[in-house]
Amino acid sequence: MKLYRFLTGPDDASFCHRVSDALNKGWELHGTPSLSFNQAENKMYCGQAVTKTVDGKDYDPSMKLGEQ
Template sequence: MKVPPDDLPVYRVLTGPDDAKFCRRVSEALALGYVLYGSPSVAFNGENVIVAQAVVWPSIDT
């Protein structure tokens, strides 16, 4: 497949609290066919650890 399903963009940055819900969102993107792009970023907002992970559709990686 040359484009992501469901009209999703080829580049996405997933963000959220560092919890199981965030991990499931990243896992779902990988199951759709996205690949990780770079390392995750982690920050602390004074209350929670916030994580960001970029994913790309493989067709733009070539």
């Protein structure tokens, strides 16, 4: 089974740590990162899709993807 997550957050070290944590838990980058500027907050935000193949499980929409 293949799982998909889209990580988002402010463009700072905390976002990079979240992506690094996912990579170290077996998730793989999927596509290129995205950037968006929030004019109201005067802040840049990042997004990165990650995927992971998990054996022997059936997909359940209630599963917590970050715990896989």
